[in-house]
Each structure stands twice: as C-alpha cells, then as structure tokens.
Amino acid sequence: MIRAGIVGGTGYTGVELLRILVLHPQVEVSVVTSRADAGLRVDQLYPSLRGYCDVKFTLPELDNLKDCDVVFFATPNGTAMLMAESLLALGIKVIDLSADFRIKDRQEWEKWYGMQHACPDLIAEAVYGLPEVNREQIKPARLIACPGCYPTAVQLGFLPLLEAGVIDGSQLIADVKSGVSGAGRKAEISSLMSETGESFKAYAVGGHRHLPEITQGLQNVAKQAVGLTFVPHLTPMIRGIHATLYARLNRKLDLQSLFEERYSEERFVDVLPNGIHVDTRNVRGSNRCQIAVNQPQGGDTVVILSVIDNLVKGASGQAVQNMNLVFGLDECQGLETVALYP
C-alpha cells in the first residue's frame, strides 16, 4: 500500500483527493494536514467521508509527513515550494496541485503570482503533470506540477491542432466557463451563492494567472509563435469547466479524424462523434475530458468544445492519475467512475 499524505486537506481539491483515494485499492491515506483544524477528525468536517476515513487533521509539519510515500499539496499557491525540497530529500514523491512549479520561467511566475519563488532550484526538475503530453517524463519524476483546471481543458482542446500545425497559432481564442468550486473553499463575498447564483459573468479579462501556463503548454507543442486571448467566466454551477476554443484553419483536413487519432490511446480523453455536443454534466465527478470538434458552416474557423470536471481531471483526479504513473500502477486505478448524471 502506498502511504499518502495530503497537505491542505480542508479545501475542495483536498476533500476531492480524499473522495478518490479512500477507495483507491493501492493507497492508504495516512496523513491529512490542516493548520486551522488540527486535532479534528476529518469526517467530522466532511460527513460524506464517515466510514471511509478515520484519521484526524494534523499540523502540516515535516515530522508528520515523513512516513509517507507520496505527499499531495492541495494548498494555496506558495506553500508547496516551502516544503518540497525537504520531502524529496526523504525520498517522498511530491505531487503539487498548486501553481508553484508549473511555470518554467521564474520571473514570469513571480510576476503573475506576486511573490518571490522560494525554491527556484526545483523548477526545472518539476514535470508538468499532463499525462497526455508528458507521460514518459512523469513516470520517473520525483516532483509533479499538476496543471490548473483551465489549462487542462484548453490545452487538451488545442493540442491536436497545434501539433499538426493546421491552425494559425497567433490568434487563438479561449472563451472558458467555470463552475464556482474553482474559486475554492474560501470565505469571500464574491463566491457567495447570493452573488454567483442565477448570474453569469466574465472576470479577469485583463489577465488571468492561467494565461502564462496555457501559453507555455501550447508553445511547447506548436511549430510557431502562440498568441492567445483567454477570457474566463463564472457560471452558476458548482463543478465543471467548458472551454469554447476558436482558431483559424490554414488548410482543409478531416478534423474529426485528427482528434480521434490523437487521443485514441488516451483513456481519459474522449472525442465525441461528429454532431454531438459536450455537456459538463457528462463528466461531473469523473476524470474525463470530453471533446467535440466543429467547423461551423464549413468555414475556416474551427470551434473546439472541451469539458472537464475542474476538481477531477482539472485537479485531484489528474493528481491521482499522475500518482498512478509515478508508482507504476494502472493509470486508471481509483479513477474508474461514471459521471453523476443527472
């Protein structure tokens, strides 16, 4: 059994890791930390876990984590970079769900995240945990930087087009809609149901932190300079991301086949048959990305629709997928679930 620790177990990605890991046949969740709730039983805060988890929250200290085989960071940005080095030194694998190690350009990271990087030496070593791109690098990695939720949905949608070089990469548009759980479990007026329910809005149109992460990922596979306009929106639901992606084709081709072939071996990316639209409910609670390919009126604008559950394939599920790869397990273990519909 793999002994797993979760640092930051009270947020939504933390409790989602618990939901997945307590049923994972190869994992034992041995440590869950919370500075605020140390001493409290985990299932007292989260009654959905009663009968599945009998540990108590502990303080996020090295000594509490030292017997783990793997430690997940489900923390705000800026925490993993303080502890990663010590954990790695103990031979513990680190899977970071926050943004600390996602951006290779340290200055770019510091600009967007507004703090100094506390552990720049590990940035280069960290492997960006998008298995559909980096599977072979992930397997031997010690430190995984799990992609953000928006970046996962957007990259999986654009990748086949950029890898094939069939679009103008300089004028990409990603109009993306997220459920409110993406804002996390934080006491903020802007996330109240009275503020977000029955309403729809864009936010951070001037610039969102996921922009440099997406651009980096797209640039890595593109044969040209990538230019992206990324507009995130908040939609009145809890889980789900729907990316609507626009690009200009530079040649005629069978788009449907391009996508189906690119993802034919991927068990968590599902290209829908021509003419079927994606819907976030069809991936709710599952680790799947579903994609639909459209070419309205047969013109030269391609419209890709890509949906994920932001807490699963966009965070905790993808983290477990990475863990499975790192520990040589079947990539799907613990992740075989059918979306909760309706």
Added chain:
Amino acid sequence: MIRAGIVGGTGYTGVELLRILVLHPQVEVSVVTSRADAGLRVDQLYPSLRGYCDVKFTLPELDNLKDCDVVFFATPNGTAMLMAESLLALGIKVIDLSADFRIKDRQEWEKWYGMQHACPDLIAEAVYGLPEVNREQIKPARLIACPGCYPTAVQLGFLPLLEAGVIDGSQLIADVKSGVSGAGRKAEISSLMSETGESFKAYAVGGHRHLPEITQGLQNVAKQAVGLTFVPHLTPMIRGIHATLYARLNRKLDLQSLFEERYSEERFVDVLPNGIHVDTRNVRGSNRCQIAVNQPQGGDTVVILSVIDNLVKGASGQAVQNMNLVFGLDECQGLETVALYP
C-alpha cells in the same frame, strides 16, 4: 420629499431598500452609510443602481444623518440600539430592520442575541412593524422594529387561526425554508455557492433567534399558551421563504373563509383560492405574502403554506410599508410591483 438615510447600505437589505426607495415618488435617498466603503459611489459597488443613485457612502455618524426625516437601519444586530436615541432626539423617525427592538422581554433578548442591550429604555416604545397586526400603533410611532423574515411568514400564516381560537396553540409546528440571501452579504464559508448550491439542510434545530420573536407575536393574539416547534432550513435559491405550518383544529369550520375574511382588506396578503399551492417565485421581488390553506384528507390537521420574498415583505419592503404608514402616505407607494416570474 422625505429625506431618507440608510445605515448599513452594503448588505442585502440595504441594497434592497435602495432598489425600492430610488423609485419611490415621495422619497429622496440622501444618505447611505458604510464604514468599509465610505467615499465610494453606491452605484460603483452596485452597478444595478447606475442612473438611479448618485450618492456616495458616508460614515455612519450622527452628523451625516441629521438632515434626514427617516433613518433605516439595515445593519447587523447591535447597531441601531446605539444610535436610535440620538436620532429620535432630533425628530428623525427610526425604522430598524435588525432585531434590536423586536423583543419586549429584555432578558430574553439578551439571552438569544448574546449581548447586553444598550438602549433598554426604548424597547417599550418601539412598535413591532407588522402592519397586518399593528397598523394603528405604527402610524404615530417614532421607532419601528421591523419583523424578521421568518417571523413575518410564520405569523401571517398562524394569526387567523389563533385569533379565532380554532387550533390547539400548544403544539404548533413551523417547518420553514429560506433562500440563502437570508444569511446576508457576509464572507462566510457556509454561504458559498459550493456549500449551499444543489443541497438542502435544516439548521439551528436546537434553537433559532427568531423563535422568541415568533412566539411573542403569536402569544399576543392567542387566547391560550403558545408552544411552537420552529425548524428553519436552507434551500438552494437566493430569495424566498416558504413556511409550512401545522396545527390541530379544535373544531370544524370553513378555513378558507376564515383566512379570506381576515385578510380581505390587506393589500399585501393574498389568500389563494382553494386548491392552488403557493410558490416562492410568485412573490419574488414583490412585497406580498401569499397563503394557501389546506386540510389534508379532511382530517383535523390544518396545513398552512405561506410565502414571502425574505428581502421584501421579510425586510426592506415591509420597512417601506411601515415608512408609508408613519408618514401618512398610501401604504402601497413604491411597492406596486409584480413578482419576477420566471
């Protein structure tokens, strides 16, 4: 024109007062206070008010309010009792939407609200602002204690039965469901959309602050000792309260007529025809209470359904109704709106 001031203009009852008052033909909103946002234009925080309100938030100080004819307190409990005396001394009418002056028994109030009452001398003078019961006392009053949202829905449903003495008042049950705006515009995890959306729960089953207020109101009109079990619930919507009220009849009678006659002159209480159920959407945004009377299987249990919009008839609309009475205006002025359906 009546010059109105609003103390605590950034919460939901405050902005709802603004929504109503900026269109009231006899009122000019001259002061809106906010400790946190003083100096900011009101319509910058609330873009829905652009073009209707050009004042800025000011500090909640007596000097800023001294030219008002009426001051509304849309504040947390414990604020109105600190300022009411000074305002009254200036000849300003005070309409308090908080709970400070609702309970006549000071010790009871202090027990439930967990603080010492700062202005006990005014408790007796304050008139409980439920016009359907106290209209004549409201008209000459200087200080109005507006009823809470739950108390309004529950009292209007039970009153005809208790006044007529046709039920056993010792075993009343009020199972009441509220939208989440009742929790206010406060940064609390429990009010996040991720916590309250797509879920339903009871809360404060052991005892809610509105219990003594409701009991006091019912006892005032009852011919017997009142015993009430009150269970509030949170329902995943923003506005609306639905009270389901249960009592045992002690005689046979025409319940429908009893209710229709009791409220025949009331312009904000609407008894639906027999067989039609109430629905919170049918009062959303309006100052109305709609009531349906049921006697399942013709048995001796009466089931009253009573709905209001918690922010209108349950708070700001009722406050304006009181203001109209106090200033000798048509009781409906500024309150003639049709619910927003769908």
Added chain:
Amino acid sequence: MIRAGIVGGTGYTGVELLRILVLHPQVEVSVVTSRADAGLRVDQLYPSLRGYCDVKFTLPELDNLKDCDVVFFATPNGTAMLMAESLLALGIKVIDLSADFRIKDRQEWEKWYGMQHACPDLIAEAVYGLPEVNREQIKPARLIACPGCYPTAVQLGFLPLLEAGVIDGSQLIADVKSGVSGAGRKAEISSLMSETGESFKAYAVGGHRHLPEITQGLQNVAKQAVGLTFVPHLTPMIRGIHATLYARLNRKLDLQSLFEERYSEERFVDVLPNGIHVDTRNVRGSNRCQIAVNQPQGGDTVVILSVIDNLVKGASGQAVQNMNLVFGLDECQGLETVALYP
C-alpha cells in the same frame, strides 16, 4: 456474472442503475430496453456511459429478456405488473422500482394509482425491498417491490421510534423536500428549470401516492394505529431528499442511543453524532441514509432529519442492494462510493 436486464432504461432511475451496474464486479448489463429508442446505442443517449456500456436499446419484449438472471423495472407505474409473471416463470428474479407491488391492499393501490391491478396474484408474494426492515425476507424472494424515494427517507427516520413505542403514532408529521429528478425524465412544463429553479413549493398537500405506502410501512412496525400528515415539497436542486419528521414523545429516553443502536449493523444508514445536522449533499450519489436526532429545547417534540439521494438509496442503489441480497453477494458490492461533495 449475473446477467441483468433493465426495462425502461432511458429514465433517471434507469440510467442510474446503469451508472451503478456497469461498475459492479459481479454484474453484466446485457439488456436495456426502450420502446422509443430501440436500436440506438445507450451511450449515444447518455455520453457519460461511453466506454462503459456498449449495448443498444431493445424493445421491452420477453424474448429479449429471457437470458437474464434478473430484470429491473425502471418504468412508469403499470408496466412491471404486465411482465412480472412471465419473467418469474422463466426463473428470472424481478426487481421493480415502480410502485406496482408496493401496496398490499389491492383496492388501496387501485384507488391511489387510478388503474386496475393487472397481476393481483403476485401482490402477496412480493417482498417490500427495505433491507433495514425485511432483509431476511428479501434474500429468498423472487419479486422485490423497491420502496419509493419519500417512503425510504421517512420510514428510516420514524422506524426506531415506532418500534420502541416511544412516540404518539397517531399524530406524525413528515415535511419532506425533494430535488426535481424525483419527477422523472418526462417532458412536462412543471419540471422545466424556468419553473422549478430559484423557487420552492409544496405540492400534493391534499394527498400524495406515497402516503399509503409510508403508512403501511410504519403500521407494520408500530404497536398502535398510525396517523400521518405527509407534505412533499419541490426544492430547486436535482438530487436529494430531506425529510423533517415530527412526533410527540410519550416518555423520556436517550434518543441518540436508540437510533445508534437500531442502525449499528446497517451499512447504509448512518446516524450522525449529536449536534451535527444532515445535508443532502453529503449523500449525493451514494446509497446512504444519514440521520440526525433532535429534541429542541429538551421538549417533548422529537425532530428527526433524514436525508438520502432519491435516485440511489431512494431508487436504483436500493434496487442493487436488494439484488445483492437476493443473489447472496456482499450487500455493499457496487455501492461503495463516497458522496460527491461539493
């Protein structure tokens, strides 16, 4: 492997059976019927099942079902009673999620369901599939009548009190709130999001079909005549039932212990510790009933809160639990899931 057939696979209980059964280690879903969609692949209608279910809808004819070991009816009322006899004659177990065999009194059934019973001979044999009451009768049964959603939540809440004889059974009140999926996947204006979203209402206050079912179940365990007022409500969410149950105690006792002991061996009924409220989100997608016991102000009114997911413990999950019992499997197989929170 148990070969399972589902009659009526396009409704919400049908697709929920699929969600559970495609991951059940002992079951192969070999037949899914739909009169309207025969010939269509199941996963074309329900893309959430892509990769998990490769059968097509077939017509609901005996010939298509004859190789099944068990057939589930996820049909409107009135269908199972037409086919049950033929299936049983072939040695096939029948698990009916509709109401056809729930009520032992045929005339009562015909009154509430407005049709003649087509198969009265089997009514007596059918076992009411509430394992927490009838486990031993379920195991050898050929025909299971699965409880309705409201009846499951209400009975599990009242049972310990009635079995112990500690309440006045003649004045029970069940104020129950359901998500909209309980109305099924039917094209009806009353179930549109524009009609049910952001609104709350009671319905069928005069009499709901689940009333005789609940009363029959409670009467079976009570030592006295049972009288119940049952008021169902529609709450603006998709899944979940919250029952708020009221009764008068006839003696002093430790209610918390009563409930904990009654359900100590039940793996799908979870009595929360004193002081914790239930919340439908904590059972969403799981086969669990969570119960909280309250005695407001230490009075003689007991308030029981009981939540289930109406599509799981209230329908398809409970059906699989029954199947597990009938086939001698671990009662929990295929049902070990953690609720989807948030």
Added chain:
Amino acid sequence: MIRAGIVGGTGYTGVELLRILVLHPQVEVSVVTSRADAGLRVDQLYPSLRGYCDVKFTLPELDNLKDCDVVFFATPNGTAMLMAESLLALGIKVIDLSADFRIKDRQEWEKWYGMQHACPDLIAEAVYGLPEVNREQIKPARLIACPGCYPTAVQLGFLPLLEAGVIDGSQLIADVKSGVSGAGRKAEISSLMSETGESFKAYAVGGHRHLPEITQGLQNVAKQAVGLTFVPHLTPMIRGIHATLYARLNRKLDLQSLFEERYSEERFVDVLPNGIHVDTRNVRGSNRCQIAVNQPQGGDTVVILSVIDNLVKGASGQAVQNMNLVFGLDECQGLETVALYP
C-alpha cells in the same frame, strides 16, 4: 389609455409583457389570447398577477382583437405572419416578438425557419425594432419586428466598432451564453431542470437561427463584408444573456470613449467604467444592456462584454420600448425598474 392585446399570453415573453404592461401608466391590457387556456383567468395560471390583471384568456381571433390599439405577438414563429395583415388593415399597430418579420431576405428566412413565409408583402415594410439603431423609422411604423435576444446583445456590443470601422469585420466571434428561459415555456426534456441545472453546454454550433439576423444587422452598419462565428451556450440560470465578443482592431484608439459617446444618449444602454465587468444579475428584470470594453494586455484583440435580460431588453421590454416610440410616449414609460439584485 392604449388598449393592448397580447397574442400568445401563456409563454414567458407573454407573461413578461403582462408584468410590464399592467403597471404601465398609459396602457390597459384588454385582451390576452391563448388557444389552450381560453376561458381561464390569466391570474389563475399566473398567481403573480393576482390583483393586477382580471381578464381571461380568449381565443386568438381577429374579432377579439379588433378594439385594440396595439397587438403584441408573443407567439412561436409562424403565427404573426398569419394575422398581421388583417390587424394592420384595422389600423392596429403590430409589434411582433417572434422572428416572422426580422429577416429582409425572404429566402434566407425560409431556409432558417423551415417554412414558407405567409405574408411576404409586409417584410419590406416591417421595421426592425432596435431603437438604438432605428429609432426614427420605428416612430411612424405600423409593424415592428422586435429583435431576438441574442441579436440584441450581440449587435449592441459590436455596433460602435463597426460603425467606426475600427475592426476587421470579416472575423467576428460572438460567444454567447443564455439562461434557460430563452428556450420558452415548452414541454421539452432538454429544458428540464434535471437536464439543464448544474451543467453548461454549447448548442447549435453548426448554425443557429439568430445568425442571419445578427449578420443582417451588423452588415447594415458596417463598411465592409461581415463574417461572424456565433456560438450559443446554455447556462444554468433562468434569465440573462452574456455575450463575449471578439474582434481584431485595425488601428489604435480610445475604445472606452468610442462606446461612451455612441451610447451617451441611450437610456437603456449603459457603458460601464473601465475595469468593471458586467454581470447578468445587474440587469435582471430591467430593460438595460450593460457593456464593458476590454483590450487584454493592450493587444489588438478587443473583447466586448454585453449583458441583457433576455426576457426584457431581449424581448418584452424592448417591445414596450418600441410601443412607447410608436405611440409618442416617453421611451422609458413602464420600463423604469432597477434590476433585482441579489
């Protein structure tokens, strides 16, 4: 008083017309038709109107409408074109909320709407009722074709840019999100809360009927050939449209001033100050379009955000605005409301 008739009074745009008109000081609603509900009191179907509307539904026959000054068609497409000619012949103004007279190219209309046009002679005369573009033509008109909901939000967002000729009109993208009331009050599975709640999806990506209407409107003001990619989405809320519009600038300019000046005299178009995002809740229930102008990272892609309430500025409110113009009233009469927030 203007005597108004509403043909098709049971749908959402019909009941929204009623909500507005019953409070309009210059209008008396004298006829409301419904084929299905003729004979029923309007307020029996819509209890929100109790006390405001005492007419009954009548059959949609000319004889019932002949005393009206104006008739609104809140009908499905294909009805207004059958009755308009007769009504006009009686001197009655016709305001059509359906699509019958919106498209000037008859063949184009017939292609998208899948029927033959029954009244082609009136197509040329009909005035497209977008006052911000056609105010002077609307005033003397006999027949108004009210714009669709999507077309209103999209056109108001793109117009200043196209009129000024500052963008490349051949590569416009409109990514638009609508609440579910846009689908109307029709018994369809796809509009159930269980299908649309807690989920987000695009639809009709291959081609939506509003595409030719939007293109026609944009082309009328553009100095170049217009090419538009229009992707509508369904968002889990009842009211509101949020258009996110993308275009490439062909020169540097002060976009904020361009928009503020273009709409400085428009009372129902509100350009927000730089840096404030729009939110559909801020126009809910009001006849306003709020617009925000963005130029991410100072690049050459302009992002316009435009929100309306689809049932008000996107349908019934705009219809009343047109009526006010046609009858020489203040354009704002009956439309002075503040959005319902929260």
